[in-house]
Amino acid sequence: MWIEKRSAKSFKFVEQYKDPLTNKFHRVSVTFSRNTTHTRKEANRVLTKKIHSRLRHYGIVSIKSNITLGELTIEWLQQLKRKVKFNTFQNNKSRTKGIISFLGNDALIQKISPSLLSNYIDFLIQVKNYHNSTIRKFKGTLNSLFKYAIKRQYLAQNPLNYVDIDYQSPEYKERPEEKFLDDYELEEVLNYMYKRSPHYGHFCEFLYLTGLRYGEAAALIPANIQKDSSGKPFAIISGTIVNGKRQSSPKTANSWRNVSLTERALRICEEESNYRSKKVDFIFSSEQGNYLGNTVLNLWLRQAKKDLNIHKQLTLHTFRHTHISKLAELGVPLYLIQARVGHKNAETTNNIYLHVTRKAEHLLDQKLKYL
Structure with missing residues (x-):
């Protein structure tokens, strides 16, 4: 790049740049009112983008230089959104944000080596x-970033492909049984929430009975x-709560589904609907008529964990995991x-299922000796 002073x-x-069909050179330019380090950097970015735009239809791989991690992240997040x-x-x-904090906003992506990425992942682990x-x-986010960079012809290859990750050994893994409650713990927690509020108790019990995510319920x-047609009740899962609003589609494509309800789950819905005003949209709603927020519920669950001396995870999502464990x-x-x-x-679902079924097999082995 060179600079021509006009005034x-x-x-x-x-x-x-060279036209790949004619081998002739063409120019691209941009004008700024100042010649500073910042404008030179911005000019380089703009000119690179212009050249890339003109060459794109040829299918020519022309690796762009001087693309920073910060610039790449902004582009990638815009299309991801x-x-x-x-x-x-x-x-x-x-x-x-964590990746940029460690590697640096101005880090040139062509300079990000496998060893540097390995150091970053070791930092996350250790x-x-x-x-x-x-x-x-984190690996998935990094991989998507670099794959986007390759697609945009900012990189020739993905440095993450050459990183060997030393994951924590199995003894340090979170145990599956810490993610769900046993029957006695479940009864204690539900009683605790019902004492706080019948509506809180209803909601938590409904999560356990259905396995729904908080936002879906x-x-x-x-x-x-x-x-x-046979009279069996079910819930149509076609929405969720996102960023404080009801979104007319659930979390993923697989989340669209009908979930059969037990008599108890149906009765909970009927009791909640009958208690609230007919003007209220949601089955589980606050006194103000909005959907039942998760902040206060999780606050009380943290208190229940402390008061009941439960040494497991205890959030609204725990009821979903407990539902999975009970089905297994x-x-x-x-x-x-x-x-x-x-x-x-x-x-998580697979781990809980395997843990519960292996435990059942072990109990069976212990009882076979009594045959």
């Missing part, structure tokens, strides 16, 4: 003490509760459980 307040930044759900976007955005599942999410409206205990096949909870393939 005291006009500087023309010029770059040339149009393709994924709100929470997925926010989670990826949050992870990119210093941040993140679980393997979280490490995989909170977004339910009376029209979502129906009965089939009852011998329901894994594929049916996945369909019911709206998971195509989830590590």
Whole structure:
């Protein structure tokens, strides 16, 4: 790139490129009112983008230089926002902040080596003490970033492909049984929540009985509760709560489903609907008529964990995991459980299922000696 001074307040930044069909050189230019480090950097970015735009239809791979991690992240997040759900976007955005904090906003992506990425992931494991599942999410964000860079011809290859991750050994993994409650713990927690408020108790029990995510249950409206031709009740899962609003589609494509309801689950819905004003949209609603928020519920669950001396995870999501564990205990096949909870393939669901079924097999082995 070179600079042509047009006047005291006009500087023309010029770059040339070769036409792949004619082998002739062409120019692209951009004009700024100043010639500073910042404007030179911005001019280089603009000119690179112009050249890339002109060459794109030829299918020519022309690796662009001087693209920073910060610039790449902004581009990638802009296109990601149009393709994924709100929470997925926010989670990826949050992870990119951590990535940039370690690698540097101005780090040139062509200079990001496998060894540097390896150091970063070791930092997440050894210093941040993140679980393997979280490490995989950071790896997924990094991989998507670099794949986008290759697509945009900012990189020739993905440096993450050459990183060997030393995941935590199995003894440090979070144990599956810490994710769900046993029968006695479940009874204690539900009694605790019912004492706080019958509505809190209803909501938590409904989560356990159905295996729904918080957002799916909170977004339910009376029209979502129906009965089939034989009179069996079910809930239509077609929405969720995202960023404080009801979204007319659930978390993923697999989340669209009908979930059969037990008599108790149906009675909870009827009691909540009858208690609230007919003007209220949601089955589970606050005194103000809004959907039942998760902040106060999780606050009381944290207090229940302390008061009841429960040494396990205890959030609204725990009821979903407890539902999965109970279905596994009852011998329901894994594929049916996945369909019911709206998971195509989830590590947590698989781990809980395997843990419960192996425990059942062990108990069976112990009892065989009495035959």
